[in-house]
Amino acid sequence: MTAELTTPQRTPAITAPLKSGRKRRVPLGKSLVALILIAICASTIFPLVWLILTSLRKQNTIFNGPFIPQHITFQAYPEAWSATDFGRHFANSAVITSATVLGVLVLSTLAGYAFAKLRFPFKNLIYVILLATLMMPATALIIPLYLELKKLGLLDSQVGLILLYVSGSAPFSMFLMRAFFETLPDELVQAARLDGAGEFTIFWRVILPLARPGIAVVVIFQFLSTWNEFLYANTVLQNTGSLPLQPVLFTLIGQYQTNWPLLTAGLTMAIVPVILVYVWMQRQFVAGLTLGAVKN
Amino acid sequence: MVPTVVLFALFVGGPILYAIGLSFTDWRGFGAATFTGSANYTRMFGDPVAQRAFVVTILYAVVMTVLQTIIPLVVAVLVDFVWNGLSVVVRTILFIPAVVSFVVSGVLWKLIYDPNIGTLNQMLKTIGLGQFAQPWLSNPATVLPSILVVSLWGALGLNMLIFFAGIQGVDPTLYEAAQVDGASKIQQFFYITIPGLRVITAIVVALNLMNGFKVFDIIYVMTGGGPSHASDVFGTYLYTLAFGSTSGSVPQLGYASAFSVVVMVLCGLAVLFQVGLSRRADR
16 A cells, blocks of 8 residues: 555655555545646646647637647748748847856856855855845835946946846855755865965866756856846847847737737747756756755 | 855845835836835835735745645655556656746647637536636636646656655654554654654745745746736736836836845745744744
8 A cells, every 4th residue: 555655756665566456446646636637737738739720720710710720831930030030039038048148157166166165254144145035026126226227337238237137146056066066075175275376276176066966056047047037138139130039029019919819829839948958957957946946 | 255245236136125215215217216115115006906916926936935845745645656657757757847937838728718619618628517618818807817727737757856855854653653553654644744743834834925925027027927916916016117118108217126135025024934943943
């Protein structure tokens, strides 16, 4: 019976003998639960399947026609690509996201290391202040940030937006990196110091290579949140040419209210790369997001 | 280290103080700001839209927190219960909406909810429930539940995984002991699983409360706060006050900042709530 509750992995010794005894009975409970879960999964995935199917329909068959289109056409994709200037905004998103990820990575590994392994004045005070503001919502900061960028002349520039992203998310990633660095033994640093290595060499040669799993989490978490960010991007940038994808997708619905194949093709193009990356690096994604959520 | 602190001071710490300062003025984005004391806060109490946004924000946050705690917890237990292979597939699928941006999911669901040609109404008509078909997002009675469904869809997988990870940490010998004592599955759920997940639950509750208080994207994309403020929350209302000069009105940055401060306070309370809960759970 234990086998029903705990997965076999967890208590192999106990489950093994019980399992053979249980085989005679049909695991009715499990089958029932499996059915429920399959139903939940089906309803979760349904909107996305619908999205893709709609994008493959002909414009005149969206509103009647059966659920699965009889005639599949990819016609809407090139249309959506050129109508939205998709390539350009995709490139904008890619540039803004990579710059942000890079910036956050540099700042958070350096600061995380400093907090984990070095001693300096006011260390705890600074740390607590950084932590206390982690939960500041974007909506609460958007007005002063907007005014500040305006004053600095960085409004309507991607540099300004990247600055906001980096400074807004660096403390959180630093927090993650510090937690990660703290699991590395102090002896490592001390041994390197005895060998005459400078602080930066220790960091670059000894600590960073060991911190790869932590870095992966930070990169993925940062990639996803920057790629999907909407509020700052929509507020700070006004020149259409420099906009990343999200604000552009938002304006689509106003422009192409009834051209659903085009609309859904645009949305599909925007999410497919992200979903592919997710399926490809699923483990890191899940670790990054759940950890991100919990630590937040 | 130093650059982090500098950037942080410039773009996070500073703005917090700036927002608090602004909230005591009548600044409109140009000209001189006049110190008006607590006028903005007094105005908030007399502003029917603000009152409504307050109720909607709290309601949204609380309802979402309750749903987003109970449903993911139950699903996590179910996922833990079934065969390993299926469990992996289910976890993968349920998590997919979490990687889709709010803009995409908002627009997608807007199409599904469309009153004339939306899939939801079409489906209701097909299965003979046509009388329930309605303009989901422009009916004040259905707009909030409709948005809640989208939020739940988006975050179920994430919350479920947090609980799932927590369940893996519950001591398995407790279940074995309960089994020996003849406890049913339901009893085990209430007397072992739930107490074992107290800390995790506190985190999920605080997380969802905070996300509820600061909700913006999904509502802004789907309804913009409409119809006639029925789905306006603090986030969308302050954004409209400050930036949404569609009606040609002057941006009211001072007044909007007062809402920023209220959102900060609410989120702060959620954090304190979490710290308090996990302290109690630790004992």
